[in-house]
Amino acid sequence: MIYADNAATTKTSRTAIAAMLPYFNTVYGNPSSLYAFGQQAKEALEDARTRIAACLGCDAREITFTSGGSEADNQALLSAAAIGARKGKKHIVSTAFEHHAVLHTLRKLKTQGFDVTLLDVPENGLLSPRQVADAIRDDTCLVSVMYANNEIGTVQPIREIGAVCREKGVLFHTDAVQAVGHIPVDLRSDNIDLLSLSAHKFHGPRGVGVLAARRGVPLTSLIEGGAQERGKRAGTENLPAIMGMAAALGEAVRDLDANARKLRVLRDALIEGLSAVPHSILNGDPERRLPGNVHFCFEGVEGESLLLLLDDKGVCASSGSACTSGSLDPSHVLLAIGRPHEIAHGSLRLTLDAENTMEDVQQIIIAVREVVAYLRAMSPVWRDLMSGKQKFILE
Numbered sequence: 328m329i330y331a332d333n334a335a336t337t338k339t340s341r342t343a344i345a346a347m348l349p350y351f352n353t354v355y356g357n358p359s360s361l362y363a364f365g366q367q368a369k370e371a372l373e374d375a376r377t378r379i380a381a382c383l384g385c386d387a388r389e390i391t392f393t394s395g396g397s398e399a400d401n402q403a404l405l406s407a408a409a410i411g412a413r414k415g416k417k418h419i420v421s422t423a424f425e426h427h428a429v430l431h432t433l434r435k436l437k438t439q440g441f442d443v444t445l446l447d448v449p450e451n452g453l454l455s456p457r458q459v460a461d462a463i464r465d466d467t468c469l470v471s472v473m474y475a476n477n478e479i480g481t482v483q484p485i486r487e488i489g490a491v492c493r494e495k496g497v498l499f500h501t502d503a504v505q506a507v508g509h510i511p512v513d514l515r516s517d518n519i520d521l522l523s524l525s526a527h528k529f530h531g532p533r534g535v536g537v538l539a540a541r542r543g544v545p546l547t548s549l550i551e552g553g554a555q556e557r558g559k560r561a562g563t564e565n566l567p568a569i570m571g572m573a574a575a576l577g578e579a580v581r582d583l584d585a586n587a588r589k590l591r592v593l594r595d596a597l598i599e600g601l602s603a604v605p606h607s608i609l610n611g612d613p614e615r616r617l618p619g620n621v622h623f624c625f626e627g628v629e630g631e632s633l634l635l636l637l638d639d640k641g642v643c644a645s646s647g648s649a650c651t652s653g654s655l656d657p658s659h660v661l662l663a664i665g666r667p668h669e670i671a672h673g674s675l676r677l678t679l680d681a682e683n684t685m686e687d688v689q690q691i692i693i694a695v696r697e698v699v700a701y702l703r704a705m706s707p708v709w710r711d712l713m714s715g716k717q718k719f720i721l722e
Contacts, residue, residue: 329687330643333528333619334477334678339571340530343554346574347532350431350567358564359555368566375573383522383539383578384513391546391556392569396525397428398549399538402560403500403521404432404471406540408441410498411468414697420462421471424478424663425449426502429471440467448663451612452481460491467586469498474506474522478621478660478676479611482510498544504528506535508579509617510587520544526568531575549603586681590618592668593679594690597621600692604699606712606721608676610617610661619679624666625720627709628673628702636701637675640694646674669708670720 330338339702356365358372373387386441393399404419411417421433423445433443444462448454459470470492477480485501492499500521507522508529514522521544525536540546546559553561554698579586598609598621606626625633636649637644646658657671677691702708 328641328643329683329690331677331679331683331687331691332643332645333680334480334676335645336527336533337530337680338682339527339532340575340578342578343526343531343571343575347567347571350570351509353395354566358551358566365508368680371570372564372566375569378573379537379576380539382576383452383507383524383537384515384517385539386542387643388557389514389539389542391540391559392558392564393536393538394534394565395536396426396502396523399523399525399536400426400500400502401432402430402538402546402549403523403540404429404436404469405468405543405549407471407498407521407683408436408439409547410545412467416466416468418444418467419471420444420446420459420497422446422448422454422473422663424452424476424502425471425473426477426659429473429502429658433471445593450609452476452479452613452664454488454559456484456487456491458493459488462492463495463497468498469500471500471502474503474512475510475617476611476660477505478658479622479664480505480616480678481611482506482615482617484672492520493518505617508576509619510584511583514539514541526572526575529575529579531572532568535565537572538592538606546666547608582681587618590679590683593683593685594619594621596685597677597679597691598687601695604696606719607699608670608721610664610666613659617678619683621677621679623675623701624661624670624721625673625675625719626670626719627706627712628699630674632702633673633675633695633698636698637694640698642691645676645678667720703718 354368356368358369376390377387380390446458474485489499498520502523504525507524520541522539527533548559550561601623607625610622657668661671
């Protein structure tokens with residue numbers, strides 16, 4: 328089996344597992360307990376908080392542990408909205424191709440009287456700081472732009488966008504779930520006020536994440552019932568998962584440059600191999616993209632069939648976000664960058680990891696070429712395209 332769906336989830340690393348084990352049955356006290364055994368757990372919790380903060384370029388007191396990226400996105404947006412509402416500011420700027428954890432929260436805020444501007448995204452998937460600057464109004468309370476797109480892998484000019492927000496006195500949130508552990512991320516240097524991440528995207532365990540909030544940005548609690556996390560998230564902390572997350576993030580940041588160099592070579596070879604398939608197109612900018620992300624559309628092919636047949640050949644891939652894998656609708660990300668419905672339906676996302684090899688890449692290329700040719704041979708749409716009854720969209 329060749330696993331090429333690391334944007335959906337990654338294998339929990341041995342380092343993370345080893346870091347977690349003592350906190351299941353040795354140091355298993357409740358960090359909120361006052362006795363020594365509980366305080367031992369509390370010390371481990373705060374040590375993990377400090378180590379994670381160091382990886383993100385922020386202070387430990389700016390770290391709040393969550394159940395993952397979706398919760399962190401929700402809390403970030405709702406907190407910023409509450410701050411804005413208190414000041415009479417109820418306008419939010421975001422983009423049309425954010426993760427649904429952001430888009431659905433914005434939809435909820437619209438029912439509460441907020442005005443939301445979703446910026447158009449050009450074909451290469453790269454937003455410009457000027458677009459953000461032009462969209463900010465006197466009543467804007469928040470800008471939310473994802474660091475790296477979860478489907479097409481484009482990496483946004485976050486530092487420049489953050490600088491625009493800082494200059495205009497507007498809070499800036501970034502969904503960095505796909506970025507952290509894969510490219511350099513630093514809250515201070517990147518002018519970020521609120522940042523969301525999820526451990527299982529960088530070989531940590533599932534069900535744990537972080538909302539990093541710059542000091543002075545008050546958070547609204549989504550879960551009531553206790554004073555944990557400085558009163559910002561009730562519930563006993565998931566100490567084993569937090570320890571695994573800290574270990575995985577430390578390892579990812581330590582090896583970031585070496586892994587990125589290797590992945591770019593594999594990524595570019597895969598892009599070159601798939602670009603040779605007639606009537607196909609790479610989605611996202613060819614340069615400003617995550618080191619392991621490859622995303623293509625193939626005309627005359629249905630993505631679901633493509634994935635199932637690739638699975639038969641031992642290749643694990645996806646057509647886009649794992650959160651929408653049950654949907655028959657085309658990707659909102661691809662529609663946002665201008666792909667027609669019939670092209671967006673034939674999408675394939677391959678996301679590599681440092682454990683992948685060049686042999687894996689060559690096998691993926693062969694498998695994709697064979698499956699695309701097979702599906703096209705059976706497709707009446709493809710026959711119409713080849714006969715000239717219909718015109719090709721992708722030349």
